[in-house]
Amino acid sequence: xxxxxxxxxxxxxxxxxxxxxxxxxxxxxxxxxxxxxxxxxxxxxxxxxxxxxxxxxxxxxxxxxxxxxxxxxxxxxxxxxxxxxxxxxxxxxxxxxxxxxxxxxxxxxxxxx
Amino acid sequence: xxxxxxxxxxxxxxxxxxxxxxxxxxxxxxxxxxxxxxxxxxxxxxxxxxxxxxxxxxxxxxxxxxxxxxxxxxxxxxxxxxxxxxxxxxxxxxxxxxxxxxxxxxxxxxxxxxxx
Numbered sequence: 001x002x003x004x005x006x007x008x009x010x011x012x013x014x015x016x017x018x019x020x021x022x023x024x025x026x027x028x029x030x031x032x033x034x035x036x037x038x039x040x041x042x043x044x045x046x047x048x049x050x051x052x053x054x055x056x057x058x059x060x061x062x063x064x065x066x067x068x069x070x071x072x073x074x075x076x077x078x079x080x081x082x083x084x085x086x087x088x089x090x091x092x093x094x095x096x097x098x099x100x101x102x103x104x105x106x107x108x109x110x111x112x113x
Numbered sequence: 114x115x116x117x118x119x120x121x122x123x124x125x126x127x128x129x130x131x132x133x134x135x136x137x138x139x140x141x142x143x144x145x146x147x148x149x150x151x152x153x154x155x156x157x158x159x160x161x162x163x164x165x166x167x168x169x170x171x172x173x174x175x176x177x178x179x180x181x182x183x184x185x186x187x188x189x190x191x192x193x194x195x196x197x198x199x200x201x202x203x204x205x206x207x208x209x210x211x212x213x214x215x216x217x218x219x220x221x222x223x224x225x226x227x228x229x
C-alpha cells in the first residue's frame with residue numbers, strides 16, 4: 001500500500017519568514033496530493049491540493065510543488081503569520097474517485113512573533 | 114463544499130460500555146465513508162472503509178468485532194465502539210466520498226471519545 005513520509009515533524013519560524021514542509025510517497029499510482037491544516041481538536045481543513053498532471057500550484061501565500069519522478073511534494077508558506085500556527089498534514093490518494101487517503105505524520109508549525 | 118456532520122462531538126463513557134458515532138453527508142450521497150482514528154499529536158490512521166450496502170473493509174490491526182461499522186444508507190454511516198476500554202480513548206473522524214466526486218475528501222467534525 002501507499003506510504004507517505006513527512007518532514008520535519010516540528011518547525012518554528014519567525015513571523016514573516018517562509019516555511020517549507022516536504023513529503024514523499026511510495027505508490028506511483030497516486031495522483032492526488034492534498035495538504036491539510038488541523039487545529040487542536042478540530043477537523044482537518046484542506047488548504048491546497050495538487051494533481052499529478054500539474055507541477056506547481058499557488059494560492060496567495062501558499063504553494064505546493066510536485067515532482068512525480070522523485071515522488072515528492074512540498075508545501076510552501078510565505079510571509080507566515082501567527083494564525084498559520086497549526087499541524088499540517090500531507091496526504092496521497094491513488095486514482096479512483098473514492099480511494100482512501102494516506103496521511104503523512106504531520107508537521108507542527110509554530111510561527112513566533 | 115459538501116457538508117459532513119458527525120455526532121457526538123464529545124462523549125465520555127464507562128469502561129465496558131458501547132458508544133455509537135454517527136457520520137452524515139448532508140448535501141450529497143456518500144457511496145463511501147472512511148473512519149479514521151487520531152491519537153494525541155499523531156496522524157490520522159485509517160481504520161476502515163465502508164461502502165453503502167456492503168460490509169466494511171478494515172485496515173490491518175483493526176478489530177472488526179470491536180469497531181462495528183454500518184453504512185445502511187447513502188447519507189449515514191455509524192461506528193460503534195463496543196466494550197470500550199481506556200485505550201480506545203481517541204479522536205475519531207469520518208470522511209465521505211461519492212462516485213464521480215474526484216475532489217477533496219470531506220471530513221466530519223470529529224468525536225473526542227474518553228473512556229473512564
